[in-house]
Amino acid sequence: MKNYIKHDPWCVVEEGFYPEYNEITESLTSLGNGRMGQRGNFEEHFSGKTLLGNYVAGVFYPDKTRVGWWKNGYPRYFAKVLNACNWIGIDVKIDGETLDLGLCTVSEYSRVLNMKEGILERRFVATLSGGKQVRVHAQRFCSIADDEAGAIRYSVTALNFEGKITLTPFLDGDISNKDSNYGEKFWDEIRKETAFGEAYLEMRTKDTPFKTELFNVCTGMKFDISLNGEIVDFQCKPVKAEKYVACGTELPVKTGDEVVLYKYAVNLASLNHPTDQLLTHAKAYLQRISEKGFDQMKAEQIQAWAERWDKNDIVIEGDSDSRTDAAQQGIRFNIFQLEQTYTGEDDRLNIGPKGFTGEKYGGSTYWDTEAYCLPFYLATADQKVARNLLIYRHKHLQKAIENAANLGFKDGAALYPMVTMTGEECHNEWEITFEEIHRNGAIAYAIYDYIRHTGDEGYLAEYGLEVLIGIARFWAQRVNWSGDKQKYVMLGVTGPNEYENNVNNNFYTNYLAAWCLRYTLEGLNRHKAAVGALLQNIHFDFEVETAKWQHIVDNMYYPYDAERQVYLQQDGFLDKELLTVDDIAEHRPINQKWSWDRILRSCFIKQADVLQGLYFFEEDFDLDTIRRNFDFYEPMTVHESSLSPCVHVILAAKLGYKEKAYEMYLRTSRLDLDDYNNDTEDGLHITSMAGTWMSVIKGFAGMRIRNGALSFSPYLPDQWKGYSFRITFKGQVIRISVTPHHIEVENFSNQSVSFAVDGALIELDANGRKVLEIAQQK
Incomplete structure (x- = not known):
């Protein structure tokens, strides 16, 4: 755990300069507005540790999948969120010397993310090698009101010299992903243009053999400069290089003078604008927001966030001490990141596991959306937001059917991808791509969750049943009859606990499959007449298929230990040496200290597995059953998935385990803020943040x-x-x-x-x- 972030109810505060933690703080101070976002990078040049990150929603690249050997049905490519043009950059020189906090003496430093207003602010005093000293005050935001735009106010004050300050705002498209194979870059330059106080750079994703959609993104900037509070005329020197445009200006200053650069930027993608009009639209968009000016844009930003907080805030009251501030900061931080990642305005978009904060995990959609994020949006946003998350999956149904067909399934069986951008599977780990099929059940559960929360029963007939039938057909083909057990079994799967691969009869997966078949049968019986045309179009033999599904529901096998009276995570789980996490305290986190072989042979659980099923379907189990299973599995759970603690909060609260519930709440709410798993520098765990909200609402x-x-x-x-x-x-x-x-x-x-x-x-x-x-x- 890192303890350098100050506890504050409304802000993420870094007081003091911590270059060794800079990549962590960049993640923590990331900004977004649903259409675009970027990490909390410095505007000026920095030679220290940094992970540059600027992202445009829905834009991705189908990178080559790297595997030891190919397998039939393997995904064609690994889709990755692309690091896009750096729009925040401002090179600063003091009498020709570059301002670089990696080379300066830094004092009075603070970086503050104001979550109430959605504004990132940074202040510091830098003493350059020649002794010249400047004070910098930077503010920026990704506008919620103008969701393809951002704005920066960058102030430089000369503290002890008379000379020249050179400011060069730029757009840099010559960037790459940290996770790129073989150091490849993924953008081609289409055009660039400079004029007085403005510049434009249009890029296109490189073509590939995979024939996926190519994306154009036009990034534009305009800027104004003030001296001691007055907008001034200035001379501007245009700069052009490969995938790079800039405008440099030089101003004479004396001690005490403050120079402020106002930079307005837009990111317009061909997803939302005609490709041949991107540049024209970018110019018009920039003209509109620059005429508003920074102060008006900032006021609109504050108002937009106030409206969001009015709907979704959780207020915690307590002693005026650090513990209460830590709890309040934690929940608001998670809500803030969810709100700026996904707004629900576009049913083509979804919620990436890192949002706009990093590249890890590639694709934008996991089962996390349905299992964890949907409840948050159901309860805090307009109904259309959650509905759009479901429609996103309905639009991908035919791709899910193709994914299943690639693995040998037929007759309209649908397997939704573990990772996707377009509905096509694009994950690059075989044991997850082929085996972690419980994601199908999470999508079915989301339909159930949506309908019971909204009362929108019409969704089932209009969209939901078509998806449910495809998923049910998959389960019906994925199980097989065991003559030995005289039950249906499911072989060769990976459950939510990814520290087990290729197991037989994972309890959670088996239970979820049977529930899904039962729920689909119930929906068909309620809406048979309304979906008659659909059933005909998909060649659904009502009597034969429903009879088969009911037989599976009635005869599914669930591994169970009669002595302990607990469900077993999978067949053979009791063959393991049953230890607790207290027995291996010095070895944690095991995913960073143990070999994969050792992890797979251990009893230790990455995240809730059996308990995930008991959380989803708690009405099916009595309290004693839930207690026995919790008492058995929780001591073996290392919580090395961000998705784990919240489930344990909810169950612990139900069981009256208040201390355990609160321990897990702090872990989920401050997972990134305190860097529990030593991985915040890669980006935040956006999808699990909804679990923090659930910890309070469904837990406490x-x-x-x-x-x-x-x-x-x-x-x-x-x-x-x-x-x-x-x-x-x-x-x-x-x-x-x-x-x-x-x-x-x-x-x-x-x-x-x-x-x-x-x-x-x-x-x-x-x-x-x-x-x-x-x-x-x-």
Whole structure:
């Protein structure tokens, strides 16, 4: 764990210059607006540790897959999020000497991400080698109001000299990905253009043998300069090089003078604009935002974020100490990153595991979206946002059918990809690509989750059943009948616990498959008439296929240990030496200290596996069953997946394990802030951040949906004095506030609402409010 980030309820604060942690802080201070984003890199040149990162949503490159040998059905390519043109760059020279914090003496340094406003701010004093001293104050943001644009205010003050300050704002497209094979670069230059105070650079992704879509991105910039608060005329020297454009200007200054450069930039992609009009559109877009000016853009940014926080904030009350600030900062940091990664405006986009904060994991869509992110957007955003996440998968159904066909499945069976940009599988690890098929079930579960939360039953007939049938056909072909067990079994899979590969009868996968078949059967029985044309088009033999599915549901095999009365993660799990994480404290994290062979032979669990199933389907199991399984598996879980702690919070809270629940909450909420797994420098764990929200709402507040209505069973962690949040459910908005002695509920809707608190039915009039007294904390 790193402890250099200051605890603050609304900001991520780096006080003092920590060049050894710079890549971590770059991740933590990343910005985005759903269309574009970038890491918290310096505007000026920096010769120290840095991972440059600028990203445009939906733009990717199909890189060559590197494997030892090819296997039938293997993905054609490995899709990766592309590091795009660096739009934030400003070269700074003081009397010809480059400002470089790697070579200067740095003092009074701070870097602050204001999450309330979505603004990154940096201040420092730099003493150059010749003794000249400058004060720099930089602010920037990716605009939520103008979501293809960003703006920078970069101030340089001469502290002890009279001379010349040279500012050269630039656009640099000659960049590469850190993870590129063989050091390849992925962009070709199409055109570049400079004029007074502005420049444009249009790039296109390189062509490949894979014949995927090529993307053009036009990046443009305009800038103004002020001296001591007044906009000034300046001379501008255009600079052009390969994949690079810049405009340099030189200003004479004396001690105390402040020079400010206002830089406006846009990233326009051919996804959203006609390719042959990108440059024209970029010029018009830049003209519009530069006429607004930095201050107006900033005001609109602050207002846009205020509207978001009004819907999604979780407020934690406690002692005015570091512990409470740490908890409050953690939840807001996670919510902030989710909001700036995905806005739900475009059903072609999804939520990448690193968002706009890094390149790792390549593709933009994993099962994380359905299992972890969807509940957050269901409860905090307009219904269309969650619906667009589901439509994204419906649009990829034919690709999922092709993916399954590549592996030998037939008759419309669909296997959704583990990693994708377009619906085509593009993962590069065989044991995940071929075996981690539980991702199919997460997509089915998301449809169920969406309908029960929104009441949008029409979605099932319009889109959902077509997806469910494809997935159900896959499960029906993926299982086989075991004459020995007289049950259906599923062989050669990898469950959520990726520290086990190629196992038989993973409990979670088997249970999820049977549930999916059952849920699809229920949906077909409810909507058979409405989907008659669909069933005919996909050649669905209703009697034969549904009978087969029901037989599988009734006869699925689940590995179970009768002595311990727990479900086994998979066949043979008890053959392992059963240790706890306390037995290997000095070896953690094992994914960085052990060989893969040793990990696979150990009992240690990367993330919730059996417990993931008990979390999804807790209504199917009594409390004692959940307790026995939690007590058995949690001590063996190393939580080396970001997706793990939140599931344990929710189950621990349900079981009354308050200390364990809070321990896991801090781990999930501060996973990146404290760099628990020594990997924050690669980028943040965006998709798991929704798990932090679930830890509070489903964990501490005990929110569930029972019989079509909301239900809460809240308790207050001992470390807090209170917490509150808002939930949108079936178009109605309620607020829950929990304190040591009462629970306050408010209805912000213009119609009455009913829900349960600790089993008691609560009726709230339109815009009503009630205070419920509680005798004691659970």
